[in-house]
Each structure stands twice: as C-alpha cells, then as structure tokens.
Amino acid sequence: MNWRVKLLWLVLCALIVPFTTGNAPAEGNGKRLALVIGMSNYVLAGTLPNASRDAEAFNTFLKDQGFETNLVLNADRRGLAGALSNFSRKIGPDDTALFYYAGHGMQLRGENFLVGTDARLESEFDVPAETMPLSEIMNALEQRAKISLIFLDACRNNPLADRLNRDVAGTSRGGATRGLAPIETQGAGTLVAFAAAPGQVAADGTDGHSPFTRALIANLSGPGIEIGTAFKRVIREVRSATGGKQSPQILSSLDLEFYLDGSATLEAPRPLKVDNVDIAALDFNKAMRVDTARTWKRFIAKHGESSYADAARQSIQRLGKSDDFRSSLAAMAQEQKMLDSKDKRAAAQQALQSKGFDTGATDGAFGGQTRRAVTAFQAARGLKQSGFLDQETGASLGLTFARIDQDILSATSARRYDATDLEGLEDEPVIAMVRCLSPLPLTYGTFARHLYAAVYDGQQVGWQEAKAIVERCGGHLATIDSSDENTFVASLVNTDDRFFSSSFEGGEHRRVGPWLGLSNENGSAEGWRWTTGAAVTFGRWFRRPPEKAGAATLYAAYRANKVPLAAYVDTWEARDPSRPVSGFIAEFE
Template structure:
C-alpha cells in the first residue's frame, strides 16, 4: 500500500531546520525463510554517520508496521535542504511494476498481500525525491531464500528513480561497509565515493562536481586519506598466500571489503578443484626432479607411458599414473602418496629383474647364433667369409676382429695393385662419397678394390635410407632432456653389462652407440643406437633410485 496522507501532513508540521538525516533498517532474522546475516552490519554505520553530522534513526529486525512507522517519523522530521540517507538491508521482493523491502514478519506474501508486509520502494523513492541532489538510497541483500506467493519473485526490480536521487544496490555486507567507511567522508562526490566499489550497482544522480558532504570550514584540502588502505594491504597478503583459508580470513575481517565477493569466489573455486587434497598431499612430499624422473622411469618400465622421462609431471605422466593407480586399486586421481611410491618401486624392481632374466636368455641365444655364424664364415679367415659375417653382424662379437683381418686384405691389395688402380682408389677413399666410389668402379670395373667399393656404396645407401629414421631417433633422445649425470650412469650401466661403451663421461661416442644398439637388440627393443623412453627405463632398472 502507499504511505498514508498523514505522512505528508506530518512533514508540513515539522520544524523547518535543515539537517542531515539518516534512516537505517537492518532486518537479519526473518520469521520464515533464511536470515540475511550481513544485514546487521548496517547498524555499524550509525556511529559513522552521526560523527559526520547526521541525525540517525535505526532499528533492527522489525516488521512492516514498525517499518512504516519509522518511515513516517523520518519523513515528518525532514526539512527543506536536508541531506537524506536511507539504508534498507534485508529481503526484497518484486513484481512486474514494483519492488518491496520486506519486514521480518513477512509470511509468504503474494502480489495481493505484499503491501501489508513491507515498504514499497516506489514510496521510499518519492520520499528521497524531496531532497534532490542530496538523497541516497542504499539497498543491501544476500542470495538467500524467503518463501513468496504468486506474482512475486525475490530481489529488486527496475526502479523509476526520481531526478536527483542516487540508488546504490549490492551485497548487504558491502553496502554496510560503504555506508560506514566511505559515505561519511567529506569533500568527495558520490561518483568519486562509488568509484572504489566496483561490486556495487549505482544508478540515478551521480555528479562528480558537488561533494555529498562538504568539508568543514577551515578544514585542510588535498587528497583524502584512503579509507581502504588496511583492506588493500590485507588483500595483497591474502593473494600472496592464495589458500582458501587465507581468503576466508579476509572475508572474516572485511565481510563488506573491496574484495569480499572475489575472495568468496576464489575460495569456492579452489575448494571445488578436483583432487585438490591429493594434489596438496603430493606437493607436501617435495619430490625432487630426479625423484620424479624415477617415477616416470618406473611407470614406463611397468608399461604405462608417461610421455617422457624429464622429471616434469605433465598430462602424460598424470594419465599414466592414473591408469597405474586404477590397475592397483588406488584412488585414481593422478597424484602420488608415499604408499604408492613404495608400491610402484617394488613392482618396478620385480619387473626389472624379470626383464634382466629375459635379456640374459635372449643375449645368450644371440651370442650363440653369432658364434655359430662366425665359425661358418669369418673364423676361417678368408675375405668372403669375413665380409659375410660383418653384413649380418655389424655389431657382433667378432666385428672388430673381422674388420682387423679385412684390413690386411685391403693392405695386400693395395700393395699388389697397379699404380693406376691404387691412384683411383686413393682418390675415391679421400673423397669417401657415393659418387667417388661409383667413379672408381667406372674407371676400374675389375680393379683390386671393386668389392670394397661396392660394399662402401651399399653402406652409404643404407645409411642414407635410414637418415630420417636416425634423425627421428636422435630427436627422441634429445627430447628426454637427460642431464650429464644420467648419461654417465647409462654408460656405466652399459659397461657393467659388458657392452664396451667406452668411457663413462656423459659423452656418447660411436662405441656408445654400438653398445646401445647391442642392448636394444638383446632386450627386443627398436634398434637405433639412440636412447628412448623404453631403453632408458630398462637401462636404469638396475641402478639405484
């Protein structure tokens, strides 16, 4: 219902002394529905407004009749030239054309009865309009429920704001903070006051030319002190910690602070993170990069591809770890615990022992076949047999011996060859290219070095055909990002296996590449002579963590 005509008569009877006046109604505890907890904070604005020179009327948790009575008294005391602040905090309801501030006695109001349960904001705005340019209506609420009947929905609808009236809406805690800490500051326009509160919705009259409250006569001018200096400092500390507990502490200290809404949202987002507790537990383990590499190596050894052994737990490692957890009846969240690390290490040790046994058996079979073929070909010492052996076993047990013996044949040919033949061969060997050896064959098709030239051509063509494969293998090795210490460990491991990799100095030579090829062949891995994830996982299986 509309405010009675008596209110206007009371206004005419009131003494005409210009003052600053404020009305605060803070409804927190409702008979039905959820409480608006932060509404009570609006009462803290009373002392601040009184200090700023306002005559303040304030009440908490009152019904509709009492609300209308207070509004009547407030209106009756108003005089021309007064500045007005009206702060209403609690539940609101709206229809198509009007909005109401509800008393605490609201019992499921509907469109027909809501006038008996609250103040129509249209009436409140008409009262504010009697002080154009000096009236502020503050409306604070929370996203909590109150039972409403037909024709009403919660909240504040579109308002027909009279000229010269400023309306500010927002969270009840934020409204209380604004009314307590910012609105009473003299020498600032409403627009300037509101510029620091992006979480509040301001509508209506917003001049930046006229201060809402003038400075007292003789007061010093200059930049106004920042009323939110402590708020901002606490927020910076909160962001540095970036934990939900820190954001909770900020909201507890500054429930209507500049960043209260953001703090609540961030804390909720952090707590909603899937696997957050598991992630924090893994972070508490403080695993070093080498320890993370060991986990990745063990995952690869057990058949779970971590997409690299680089000590960085990316998506590939998390996916592999989740699959291993699921297969072993752990919570499949992709984060490690001490129990899981111990279990994985034990499984990897068993798997490594099994692979070593398989490799020994396979190596024994390969060595037996190698020796048998050597006895059938190169052992006799003839050139054809030696070359046949090297074609099949370029990295074989007797490869170095075969090369040494072939060198004597080459030296004998060189000694016996005609001068022209030796000269052509010297030129071909000096160039060492495919075309150079072809040129020798063209010049000396029956020359003493024809067979050697053909073998060199075949070797160059094979190497050329495998160049792209070699480049890919080299790129995979580089992508592992292994430090020099790991490379030295690998060389030492190859040496322990009797594969003769050369010095364990972290620098891979031709001897190292041959040793890697021998290792890969014995383990049934892809033979490239370059490290990959599976090769590293098995090579380091016998080395301590």
C-alpha cells in the first residue's frame, strides 16, 4: 500500500528514518548494509568539527551491530553521488539498507538537498550541480531494500543556505532554508525521528560529538531494545544534555517491532482493518494532510492504541510550539475570552499584586500600568512577553478560570480543507459544512452545540451574497445573543488579520471585519433584526446602536475605530451594503 507522508516543517535540524516493512519477519536472511557519510570541511561553509567524528563513531557502532559498512568523509558532490551509486548497487530485495549523513542540508522550492563540501551556491541554479537531492537517496533505497533507514544529523547552521536565501524570492515558502520540505515515502511502515524540534538548532557538540549522535549510539545498541523505546530514551538524553534547548521528535508508522541489533523481530498487534484496509493508516494519512492540533487529538481519541499514536502526539507538540496562539494578536483574543467580566479582570490584577507586580488599582480596568505589570510578570516567568493575559500567563498566576479549550478551534487562521480528509476524524456536520463551503478558506469551532465558521473571501463579499452562500449550505449568518457567544465568535477571526481591512480615515485608524447576520431595513435604532427573525437581545456596538433615518438597509460587521492596526476587534458597526468585506461568520444549528 502506497501512502504519502507530508511534513511541513521548516527547520532541517532533522533525523529521518524511513522503514519499508511488512508483517513477515523484518530481516530474514538479507544483508545489513550501511553507507555512513560525514562532512566537516566545507570550502565556503566553514568547518563542522564534529560531523566527521560523528560519522566515524556511528560507523563503528554499526559494525558492532552486524552491518557491513562503507565510511565516506568530506566528499564533494561528485564523490557523494559516486558513493551512493556504489551503495545502491549492493542492495538486494531482502536487505536492510541504512544511510547516515552528518553535515549541511537545506531545502529550495520544496525540494531537500544534502550539500557537498565543494558547494558554493552562488545562485539557486547551482543547487542541482552542487548538492544531492534527498528524494533520490530515499527512492534508491526504498526501491531496492526490504528495510530502508536514512539517518540525517544535518541540523547545524548552514551559511550557504543563509546566503542563498537572500537572493531567492519568496523565501518564506520557496527559498533556501535549513528546513525540510514535504517528503514522500513509498514504504508501508515509516519511523521519522528528528534531531531537534522545528525552530530549534541542534548542537554540533563541544566534546567531540553532537548530543544527538552520542545519544543514538548510547541508546540504540542495547540488546532486545525495540527501536521505538530506544528513541524515547534518545529524546530524554538529548533534552537533558542540552538543558531542554534541543528536543528530538519522532514520527512512526511501523506496524511491527524492530530491533537494530537484530536480536528479535516481533509482529506488533494487528491494527484495525476493514476489508483488509488499515483504518488507522488511512486516518493517519488524512491527519497528516490536515495537520491541525484538533485533527491530531481526534485521531488519538480514535486510534490511541495504534502504532501511529506516538507520532500523532508529537505532531500536537510540534504544532503547540509553532502555533500562532503565541502571537500577540492571539494573546489578545485569549485575554478577551478568558477575562470576560470586570470581576475576572480585577481578580487578575489582584493576582499580579500578590506576586509583587504593581497594577496600580484593582478595578478591572486594564490601563498602561496593568499592561506593564503583565509584561514584567511574563518576563520573570520566561513567558512570551505580549503584555496580555493569555492562557499560559493566567495559569502561571493561578487563575482558576484561565483554562480555555482551544481545541474547539480548527486552527488559528482560515485555510482550505478537503472534506474527504476530515472523514472519520470529524463530525458529519463539519464535513458537510466544509464540503459545501469549499474552496473558501475557513476556521471553525463549536459553541453551545452550534457550529460556527469564519469564512474568508479574498475577493471581498457583500452581505446579501454572504447570506445566500450560507443559506445554500443549510445555515445562516451568525446571530449573537450573549457576551460569551460574541467573545467566541470574535476569537474565530482575531488570530487571522486577513479578515480585517485597515485604513486611516478622519484622523483615526479603522478596522473592519466580517459580516454578521444583522440587518436594519429602515435605518432606525430599533430596526435591527437577525436574519433568523429573532429580536436583538444583546448588542456590542462600537458606539451606540447606529441609525440613519430614511437610509437604505444597513448590515452589521465587526469594526473598531481609533485602534492600532493590529488591535483585537469584538465590537460591531453598521456598514453600507455597497462596501463588501473580506468574509462572514456562518452558523449551523
């Protein structure tokens, strides 16, 4: 069975280990072959003192495990290609093939490359001639060997990639970086272990070896230790050795137990299958494509005992570190949701006072002194210094109401979803909504058993058009009946500034957001009604309920004036229907 493993991580600080396995004994009578490469002496990228020493040590380690090894040090691009060619010709269909690389790596426009020592990379056109594509290495092993293992300790700083990055347009997506682009594997089982988490730089080491390779050698060699257990020990050791600055991560889809020393190979419990289809593998593949914390947690709830569960948990950790929930804008959204009353804000001020951080008054009004106290507290606790009482800050203060279930949100920014990727991992109303609203980007969540979607339209959309789109899908533009509901709905859009247009008019900044299901046909203050026909029992107007005698129909959208261009917006304002906005809020009962 072929399946795609897609990784959207931008930091190459990585170790990749693909396996091709089945339910039969993993090794049988095949050979155990290894190609070990260490690259220390680069012409222009400087010296990596420990890369060659790591390769030599790992080569010795593999010999002790019964591998027939070939050690190559400081190869230029041609030497690297020649070594790979010779190695691939030795591999038979029953063999275990292992490739280890310590040196520089990079990606360019979605492809991953290992860098030869002679690389100069003066322009992106030099990359094919001076590097080796990782995909070619993986394909060569997977097509020939029964089990393919590729170890990359290629996470040290790469000045060539940094220089090339300055000359390539669109570096945030297609430029030359030390990160990995999405990869593919044709193996039925895969274990992917990363030397460091995304955003971290793995240490080269100060005592002759990198912490990661040292931990591999120390923990993979024990007799009878299954490789998944061994890598957990690797993670703990590297974290300890680096004071938590470097944390390896593992992605595994192995459907059997594997022992590097060859002492035992046991079948794992068979996964749930329907008509011989591995449901966990199918759902795992879908979750990889969706790649949100909500989806991964739903996968674990369904397949928590499968061999994929550890990989899913590590994906949640990865997303937690890179998620935009830690941005200042998201912190504002969290504060608004968490501190939704004057009493709660006053309690937060009192908590800061009790910790020795002066807020001035404890009246529930967050002025400049309170913001400075929050920032100082965050700095003292090593938290993100946003100046806003986000969930993490609130929990550190011991606030009992500082627990926000962020899982209700699909993601922090609107994105396109494929409904088929949500099948088996989401509730049917979500799948139906996504299918109907496709291909518009959206973010969704639930409140009081109602499903809400903030839908982004980069082409701008009028109120009547938005109303027609939602009603065609069986819903209506959002109606808001309480402060809690308004806070929730606002949280759907305030972590994605694409929902807001900003301008400077009449001496003040203005931010206008998506449409709500509120209209006024006669322009009077009493003329406002929800699209469902319900009366307006709650209001969050920016000023007062707007009126315009004799005017054409007005519609409500999120808006605020006299605010910073990145301000949190949860107030409403009337808007002329001839002026479209960048999205709308849909509600499904």
